[in-house]
Amino acid sequence: MAARSLWRTRARLLVVGSAVCGGSSxxxxxxxxxxxxxxxxxxNIPVRLFRNTVTAASIAFDYEYSLSGLAEGSNExxxxxxxxxxxxxxxxxxxxxxxxxxxxxxxxHIGQLDYLVPEEYVHTMRxxxxxKCPVSSYEQVCEVFKKEVGETPDKVFAEFDPVPIxxxxxxxxxxxxxxxxxxxxVKVQHSHLTDSAAADTAAVGVIVNTLHRIFPSFDYRxxxxxxxxxxxxxxxxxxxxxNNEKCLENFxxxxxxxxxxxxxxxxxxxxxxxxxxxxxxxxxxxxxxVAKIKKxxxxxxxxxxxxxxxxxxxxxxxxxxxxxxxxxxxxxRPSGKRNIYGKQxxxxxxxxxxxxxxxxxxxRFNYASLWKALVFSDAKAIKKxxxxxxxxxxxxxxxxxxxxxxxxKQVIDTSVDHLVIQGTKEDRSELQMYASQYFPQISELLRRxxxxxLLMLKTNDCLRxxxxxxxxxxxxxxxxxxxKVSSEAVLEAKWSEKKSLxxxxxxxxxxxxxxxxxxxxxFALWVLQVRKTLTL
Numbered sequence: 001m002a003a004r005s006l007w008r009t010r011a012r013l014l015v016v017g018s019a020v021c022g023g024s025s026x027x028x029x030x031x032x033x034x035x036x037x038x039x040x041x042x043x044n045i046p047v048r049l050f051r052n053t054v055t056a057a058s059i060a061f062d063y064e065y066s067l068s069g070l071a072e073g074s075n076e077x078x079x080x081x082x083x084x085x086x087x088x089x090x091x092x093x094x095x096x097x098x099x100x101x102x103x104x105x106x107x108x109h110i111g112q113l114d115y116l117v118p119e120e121y122v123h124t125m126r127x128x129x130x131x132k133c134p135v136s137s138y139e140q141v142c143e144v145f146k147k148e149v150g151e152t153p154d155k156v157f158a159e160f161d162p163v164p165i166x167x168x169x170x171x172x173x174x175x176x177x178x179x180x181x182x183x184x185x186v187k188v189q190h191s192h193l194t195d196s197a198a199a200d201t202a203a204v205g206v207i208v209n210t211l212h213r214i215f216p217s218f219d220y221r222x223x224x225x226x227x228x229x230x231x232x233x234x235x236x237x238x239x240x241x242x243n244n245e246k247c248l249e250n251f252x253x254x255x256x257x258x259x260x261x262x263x264x265x266x267x268x269x270x271x272x273x274x275x276x277x278x279x280x281x282x283x284x285x286x287x288x289x290v291a292k293i294k295k296x297x298x299x300x301x302x303x304x305x306x307x308x309x310x311x312x313x314x315x316x317x318x319x320x321x322x323x324x325x326x327x328x329x330x331x332x333r334p335s336g337k338r339n340i341y342g343k344q345x346x347x348x349x350x351x352x353x354x355x356x357x358x359x360x361x362x363x364r365f366n367y368a369s370l371w372k373a374l375v376f377s378d379a380k381a382i383k384k385x386x387x388x389x390x391x392x393x394x395x396x397x398x399x400x401x402x403x404x405x406x407x408x409k410q411v412i413d414t415s416v417d418h419l420v421i422q423g424t425k426e427d428r429s430e431l432q433m434y435a436s437q438y439f440p441q442i443s444e445l446l447r448r449x450x451x452x453x454l455l456m457l458k459t460n461d462c463l464r465x466x467x468x469x470x471x472x473x474x475x476x477x478x479x480x481x482x483x484k485v486s487s488e489a490v491l492e493a494k495w496s497e498k499k500s501l502x503x504x505x506x507x508x509x510x511x512x513x514x515x516x517x518x519x520x521x522x523f524a525l526w527v528l529q530v531r532k533t534l535t536l
Contacts, residue, residue, distance in 0.1 A: 048099045049203045055095045056210040059088045085120035093124050100134050101193055102200045102231060104169035109223060112326065112461050117220070118439070133169055138162040140191045141174070148273040153186075156271065160186070166328070168352075170234060175281065184268060185282070189275040193235060201228050219443045226451050234354040237277040241267045243322075243353035244279075250318040261335055262310050263349045282349050284333030288469035293332055297344040300470040301477075303332050306348050307470075308478040309485070311463055315456065316368040316489035319359040322350055323455045325462045327469065357455045361493070363389070367456065368489040374404055374419065375483030376517060379412045390448045398441055399449075402457065405464065416524040419479050476525050480518065487514045 066084045070077035096107040110117055111125030136144075141162070142152045153160040157176040164172040171189045178184055201224070208224045233239045244264045251259040271278035285292035287307065290300050307330065314321045322329075328351075335347035359367065366388045373381035386396035397408045404411055404419050411418070446454060467478060491514070494507045 048200065049206065051095055051098060052203050052206045053210075055091055056206060059091055060210065062087060082120065085118045086124070089118075089121040089124035092121070093128055096125075096129065099200070101190065102169070102197055102227065103204065104129060104133055105231070105234075106204060106223075106227065108169060109227070109458070112458055112465075129169075133167045133172075134190065135164060135167045136172055136188070136190050141172075141188050144188055144191055144275055148276050149271075157184075157186075164188075168328075170354075171237075171277075176278075178268070178271070183281040184271075184278050185265070185280070186271075187237065187277040187279070189235065189237065197231055197235060201231065219447050222446055222451060222454055226454065229451075230355055236274045237272060237354075238274050240352075240354040241269070241272060241277060243356045246320060247314075247322065247350065247353060247356075250320055251313070254317050255313040258306075258309055258313065260337075261306055261345065261347050263347055264353065265349070265351070282331050282333075282351065284331040284349060286327055287330035287332055287348075287466055288327040290470060293346075296332070296334055298332060298334060298346045299343055301475070302339070302343070303346045303348070304467050304470045304475055305477055305481060306346050307463060307466055308475075308481045310348055310350075311459065312482050312485035315359070315459075316364065316371070316486045317492075319361075319364045321357050321359065321456070321459060322353060322355070323357050323459050324352055324355045325350075325459060325466065327466055328352075330466065355455075357452050359452055359456075363450065363452060365490065365493045367453070368486040368493075370403075371482055371486040372490055372514075374400060374411065375479055375486070377412050377414050377418060382411070389453055390450060391445060392448060395441060395445045395448070398438060398445055402442070402445070403460065416521050417476050420476050480521055480525065483521070484518055487518070 062084050066080050067077060070080060092110075093107060096103040107125045107129040110121055111129050113122060145151060145153050145156065149156060153162075153174070153176070158179045158181070159177040161175045164174050165185075166173045170193060171187050174186045174188060176184050176186045204227070205224050208220055212219050212221060244267060248259075248262070248264050251262050255262075265280040265282050268278040268280075285296060287293075287303065293300055293303060307325075311321070311325065331349035331351060332346050333349060334344040337345045339345055366385045370382065370385040370389065372378075373385060382400050383393065383396050386399045387393055389399075391399040400411050401407060406419055449457075467475060491507060491511050494510075497503075499507070
């Protein structure tokens with residue numbers, strides 16, 4: 001009787017609660033400025049939350065049930081876990097496509113986290129998320145224009161192609177021509193993203209937090225925190241426009257030696273708003289289109305060096321870093337200058353400036369010092385600066401491995417090419433084995449590190465992927481560039497401090513030592529290149 005009474009009480013509360021929520025929702029919709037849009041949000045968000053809950057429960061049950069009773073470390077468990085990873089990645093991919101919006105962004109983030117999440121998730125997301133983004137209809141584009149500038153695209157521009165040339169998770173790009181005859185690219189945000197972003201972020205949290213509660217080693221709450229912080233900025237195109245200009249200003253002021261080889265499109269401020277961004281149209285080759293790069297008379301090797309130099313300057317000297325450098329956001333075109341072999345020197349055009357991170361002085365100094373130590377195989381300094389960045393004295397070896405994608409014995413190897421990855425199947429298999437074997441430790445490391453460093457890891461993965469496409473592996477020259485720029489940044493930071501004559505002398509001697517070591521590495525690189533040429 002008591003149980004039945006309790007059930008009836010619960011049922012009544014559910015009915016009353018539903019009535020109150022329904023009445024409140026109806027009043028909220030009726031009183032809103034745009035009832036139809038509000039109705040759509042009020043109906044879509046609960047559906048997405050339901051999908052999230054079902055997906056999270058399905059994934060959690062699959063892991064719990066499928067792996068139950070299988071011995072840790074056994075071949076059978078490894079095989080079954082691989083299958084569960086694949087099924088779960090497919091479920092997550094389906095959820096992202098059904099819900100759209102920031103869920104696509106989440107899938108893209110996962111697809112760029114090589115060896116930080118299980119390889120099955122990375123592969124599944126990378127295959128689909130960058131090439132199958134949603135496309136807004138022309139009617140929806142007109143809706144955004146009317147809300148932002150009060151006119152339709154055909155009135156704002158002399159010409160406007162209704163078919164986008166590219167679409168991403170948050171926006172799509174159309175080609176247009178201004179009334180002054182200038183060809184421009186117009187970035188239009190997908191409609192209603194700003195309205196639903198907060199609710200969608202909270203809903204994504206259901207999956208992440210549920211999985212963490214069931215599997216404590218699965219702790220990717222940092223990814224949710226990062227999205228919660230960065231998404232509002234990415235949805236405000238005025239922030240992107242300002243980032244665009246600040247990036248170029250940093251190169252002009254701090255890195256003038258390569259400023260003419262790095263470019264970002266000019267912003268048309270009078271034709272831009274928080275959801276519309278009009279900028280100079282950029283012609284060129286996407287950075288991973290090796291065939292087109294060669295047709296432009298540019299050597300892929302030169303592009304690889306420029307990409308490495310550009311982002312090393314950002315990370316170690318500017319402290320203001322473009323954190324989404326996947327291939328679609330990097331365009332290569334001739335700079336108009338030639339190298340000693342008569343080949344065109346490349347110019348790198350940076351697109352999509354929505355996601356930037358700033359490194360404070362201490363973080364930037366320790367990150368530069370860490371990379372300097374990695375390039376020079378300095379185990380003591382690797383430990384010291386890894387600990388200062390939060391890795392701890394128990395996970396600094398793992399941190400070094402994630403940064404370089406090399407096992408510890410190669411990280412501290414003194415050979416000049418100790419960090420070079422050949423891109424072979426053996427290399428990839430070894431890295432995937434480490435990622436699977438140390439998954440709990442990787443999760444713990446990600447929990448400890450500052451979020452800005454986690455974004456640097458993502459940036460490194462993007463750049464590594466770009467270099468791999470250009471050169472079919474990593475380049476020793478790229479690591480020399482990283483070693484040189486990080487060393488310069490460390491020495492500049494030390495010079496800026498007030499110090500005694502003894503300290504000044506120590507810094508001067510350190511500078512001489514660094515120059516000597518870089519010269520030796522450069523000479524060794526030349527010898528390796530000559531040997532390679534002679535064996536062809």
